[in-house]
Amino acid sequence: MYNLYGPSEDTTYSTFGRMVTGDLGTSSPIGKPVSGTRAYVLDAQLSEVPPGMPGELYLAGDGVARGYWGRPGLTAEAFLPNPFQRTGQPIYKTGDRVRLRQDGQLEFLGRIDNQIKLRGFRIELGEIEQALLANPEIQQAAVVLIPSSTASRAQSQSLTAYIVRDDMARERPDTQPRTLPPADATTESYRQWLAERLPRAMIPGVFVEVGQLPLLPNGKINREALPAPEDFGTKSVLAPATNDLQQALLSIWSELLGRDEIGIHDNFFALGGDSITVLQIVARAQRDGLPLKPRDLFQHPTISALAAVIDMTAAPAIPDDSITEPTNIPLSPIQQWFFTLPLDHPEHWNQSILLKVDVKLQTSALAEALRLLAENHPALRATFAKASTGAWQQTIQAPPEVAPLTVIRRATGDIAESIHTTAAKIQSSFQLDQGPLWHVVYYELTQGTETARRLLVVCHHLVVDGVSWRILLADLQLLYQQLTQTGHAEILPEATSFRQWVTHLESSADFSAEREYWQAVERQFAETSLPQDYPTGKNSSALAGSVRIHFSAEQTGQLFEVPSQYPVRVEELLVTALSRTLTRWTGHRAASLQLEGHGRIDLDRKFDLSRTVGWLTSLYPVVVSATHNEDFPEAINKTKESFRNVPQGGVGYGRTTAGSSSTSSGGHQRYDLTPETRFNYLGQADQLFGKDALFSSASEPTGAARHPEDERDVLFDINAIINEKQLVVYWIYGSQLHSQGTMRTLTEQFREELLALVDYCLHAEQNAGYSEADFPQMDFHPGELDQLLRGLE
Structure with a gap:
């Protein structure tokens, strides 16, 4: 059977193709252009879209009419100058939506005007x-x-x-x-x-x-x-919870994933969950009395499967690892890395958050809640001193008697300026060997009839990371509410303490099997340096510039829909877009990146780091060979392989790295790869504040988090975060190394690449996108996976 397609505006037929059994009833292949006809699949800007992506069909050739008789307005809309050939013949806008299949045939998807937005x-x-x-x-x-x-x-x-x-x-x-x-x-x-x-x-x-x-x-x-459907009230077709345990898990998932529509058979990762959210789910479940560990969720990513393996009779065994007097502990790998940086002011390298407070806080309860926070999370009590050998020593001090809290109540002519002035002083006030390396300021500032309540929390990066903030803010709110409601407060202890984890990494964990992998990365690392507009410029913190790339809630929602349609994670898609952008700019065959992970890897079932506060970040290099001139499936698969081949989330690289290329005392090979681009996907900031939260984000400036004279350690520091259901990417660069024009070009190309990748993934054919990286337990022969997938079509 042959299918012939063609509008009246292009004589009789424009394309034809032979239909096979597999085409009947599934799609509408309309074949290839007939002799003398040229077909283009274009976007709204009349640019050709990549194969596999949907676009509008435009026709050109000898059979295309010159327009509609006596209707110049309609002619101007449908018959356009051909941007691909200067023959004087027009190109006809069909209004039909198609895509070019891998076999070269055009597939009819429907009319453009039959597309809706939901x-x-x-x-x-x-x-x-x-x-x-x-x-x-x-x-x-x-x-x-x-x-x-x-x-x-x-x-x-x-x-x-x-x-x-x-x-x-x-x-x-x-x-x-x-x-x-x-x-x-x-x-x-x-x-x-x-x-x-x-x-x-x-x-x-x-x-x-x-x-x-x-x-x-x-x-x-x-x-x-068409007849109106019967109204059943809520039309939800999601599988509901069938018992109390499933309902408890459903409530936790709904809050932390920010979704109201979740069924018990929905896959956690297809819903947009990631490894950071796994830690939050586990921490919340444990707080509610559910004995859950991160590995459980990775192995059973649906509520129905997860509820089936939770043993409510198994009380979690949490060993007592309290530290009541000054105690020396090893540095974590990322802390070791920090002390190799050429910083003149290492005491000024902070993270901070400013919170809006809707109610007047009881300062006595706040102070006690903060004291209990430091008592339960020993990393907040850390100090650092340089020994006579030149090595840095970390000491956990005894629990404090009072919290590092300052209360500021006063009238002011400028609320933002008042906050900035005091915050800047706090940012530069830490002493590594004295401590505490965190400080909280509660503001009640009056400007005219307006009263602004803010809570500023500043921590040196040595004692916290991104996951730590989520734990601390949740615990702070819980402790404060308990104290104001009952006068007593208690939170779950850390299942695995910071001391237990860093001690294990230092003395017990064996990463020697990873040596060959990291050596291979080192061999791929050459020829990936970034061009600079001003090679002799300085790269200090004071000279850092920033470009903010914002994606709408609609675009972000589409990004999070991708994992349910295409076998790729959100972070992998972001890095694919980044790699394609950088290789397009540099002309290199790959992009070398420094990736940040949360570092809370389940090396052993006995460790549970879902509630552990401290700087545990893993920092490791990857070489991504996803270039801009490859088709999307190949580029995505290369990124997936780069990500999923990394052993144990990169923790082993940090363990074997301390700024030296020699062999460490523990017998591990140390590496010193320093990519010029760092990328960190921070997940969903919306999850920092749950329902009925005391706090929300505030926008006033809080001073410099790092000393302005210290050198930055990378050329590009890129952070992606979801805030208020919108993806925001911050691209930090050296303003004396790269021009604003260069940065504008790079960030616009990144936006275009990411949106095009998302569109491709949401419209890809069934079974598209799978690679051997999706089946880590399988050992495929060359071509075996492709053959298997073809058999499923």
């Missing part, structure tokens, strides 16, 4: 209909967007699928419309069928079975005449 996602209704028609039990299908008057109470709009089953069309065409209940087995079978073929956002919430679809005189579906 909860931030652009959805092609024809794509859903084609997926339904691929079901051998379905003869006809139509999908429409139902407005709020008949949609679920939980949503303002709902996708509704009208289905004519094959047996109904043959035997009972007069069957009355029947809206399937959400929990109906047939509903679940339709949803499961679509879930294997489409992104989650494209699965209808309502299914209506009809004997026949109403038609217009021209034979097309009369969508206006």
Whole structure:
């Protein structure tokens, strides 16, 4: 059978192709251009889109008309100057949405005007209909967007699928419309069928079975005449919790993932979860009395599976590792790295957060909560001194009698300036050998009739990291609420203490098996240095510039939808975009990056670092060979392999690195690779504050976190974070090394690359994107995986 396609504006036929059995009912391949016709798949800017990505079909050639007779306005809209050839012949805008398949054929996806927008996602209704028609039990299908008057109470709009089953069309065409209940087995079978073929956002919430679809005189579906579906109230088709344990987990997931619609069979990582969120889930579960460990969630990433393995009778065994008098402990690998930096002012290298406080705080309860925070998290009591040998020694001091709290209540002419002035003094006040290396300021500032309440927390980076902040803020709120409500406060101790972990890394952990891997990375490291606009410029903290790349909530939502449709993690997609951007700029075949991980790796079942405060970050190099001139699947797979081949989250590299290329005293080979670009994906900042939180983010400036005269250790420091459901990427650079024009170009290219990657992944064919990195336990022969995937199509 042959399929011939062509609008009247291009004579009779523009493309033709032979259809095979696999094409029937699944998609609409329209083949390749006929002789004398040229076909282009373009975006809104008339630029060609990569193969596999959807775009609008434009036609050119001898058969294309010059326009519509007597209708110059319509002609100007549809017949455009050909940007690819200067022959004077126009290019025709068909209004049809297509993509170029890997076999070279064009696939028809529907009309551009049949595309709708639902909860931030652009959805092609024809794509859903084609997926339904691929079901051998379905003869006809139509999908429409139902407005709020008949949609679920939980949503303002709902996708509704009208289905004519094959047996109904043959035997009972007069069957009355029947809206399937959400929990109906047939509903679940339709949803499961679509879930294997489409992104989650494209699965209808309502299914209506009809004997026949109403038609217009021209034979097309009369969508206006489709019967209104029955309203079942909430149309949620997500599998609900069936017991108290599942409901408890569902509540935790919902809060920390920021999603209201979660079913017990939904995959945690497909919902946008990451390893940082795993730690928060575990910490919250343990606080609520659920004996959960990070490894459990990685191995059982759905609520139904996770609840089945939780043993509520198993009380977690938490050894007492309290430190009541000054005690020396080893440095963590990242602390060792810090002391190799050429800093003239190592005491001024901080992290801070400024919080808005909605209620007047009781300062006595706040002070006690802070004291208990330091008592329960010994890393906050650390001091650092240089021994006579030149080595740095870390000492955990005894629990404090009072908290490092300053209270400022006064009238002011400028709230922001008052906060900045005192915050700047705190930032530069630490002494490494004296401590404490953290300080809290509570502000009650009055300007006219306005009173601003703020809580500033400043910590030297040696005692905290990104995960630590999440733990500390949650514990601070819990302790304060307990004290103000009952006068007594207690929180869970750290399951694995900071001392236990760094001692294990120093004396027991064996990373010698990783030596060959890191040596291979070292060999790949050459020829990846970055060009500089001003090679003789300085790179101090005072001269650092910053470019902020902002993605809308809609674009961020699409990014987080990708893992449910395409086998790639959010961080891997971000790094793919970054690598393509850098290689496009440098001309290199790879990008060398320094990646930051949270460092809380489950090396042994006995360790649980979900509540451990301290600087545990892993810092390690990767060489990513995803270049801008490769197609998207190949680039993504190269990034995945670079990420997933890293042994144990890079912790071993930090253990064997202390700024020397010689062999360490422990017999481990030390490496000293220093990529010029550092990338850190910080996850979702929205999760810092749970429901009914006392605190929220404040925006006033808090002074320099690092001494302005100290040198930066990288050229580009890139941090990506999700804040208020929007992705923000901060690209920090040296203003005397790179021009604003260069940075503008790089950041715009990064934005374009990331959005194009997301669009590709959301519209990729079924089974696309899998590589050997997705099956770490399998040992495939060359080509075996491709053969297996082809067999599944």
